[in-house]
Amino acid sequence: MHRNITNLVVNSELNCPSVIQFAVEVLKVEHVMVVGHYGCGGVQAVVQQQSVGLAENWLGHVEDIVHNNADQLDGMKSSDQRSARLCELKVTEQVANVCRTTILRRAWHLMSKSTKAERGVRTGLRFLHGTFSMSRSQN
Numbered sequence: 760m761h762r763n764i765t766n767l768v769v770n771s772e773l774n775c776p777s778v779i780q781f782a783v784e785v786l787k788v789e790h791v792m793v794v795g796h797y798g799c800g801g802v803q804a805v806v807q808q809q810s811v812g813l814a815e816n817w818l819g820h821v822e823d824i825v826h827n828n829a830d831q832l833d834g835m836k837s838s839d840q841r842s843a844r845l846c847e848l849k850v851t852e853q854v855a856n857v858c859r860t861t862i863l864r865r866a867w868h869l870m871s872k873s874t875k876a877e878r879g880v881r882t883g884l885r886f887l888h889g890t891f892s893m894s895r896s897q898n
């Protein structure tokens with residue numbers, strides 16, 4: 760399990776992609792899950808434009824999701840509604856980011872090989888899930 764503030768998959772940093780690479784290529788896990796939760800403290804900080812110091816650099820990735828979905832989020836009546844919808848949009852975006860990693864692309868490419876020798880180097884990866892924990896913990 761890998762966690763970070765708001766559970767982001769940022770392909771330009773090495774921590775999360777390294778965890779995925781090790782799990783998929785070395786441990787040969789079959790399932791990769793991206794898990795979000797309502798009440799996420801990082802998402803709330805972005806919605807409420809809260810000053811959180813250094814972490815604001817990291818949360819800029821969540822601000823990008825806000826900007827890309829401004830039409831939808833601006834139409835919501837309360838910050839709780841915006842926060843809940845942003846939690847959902849964030850998970851969807853992180854699943855897309857996992858799909859964009861070279862690790863997943865390579866795993867899917869290897870799965871498409873037809874000879875036994877080629878399949879011998881493939882990973883165990885079979886499923887990518889985007890899901891929600893019902894926990895409302897603040898992290």
Ligand SMILES: [Zn+2]
Pocket residue numbers: 764765766796798799800801802896897898
């Ligand atoms: Zn959270």
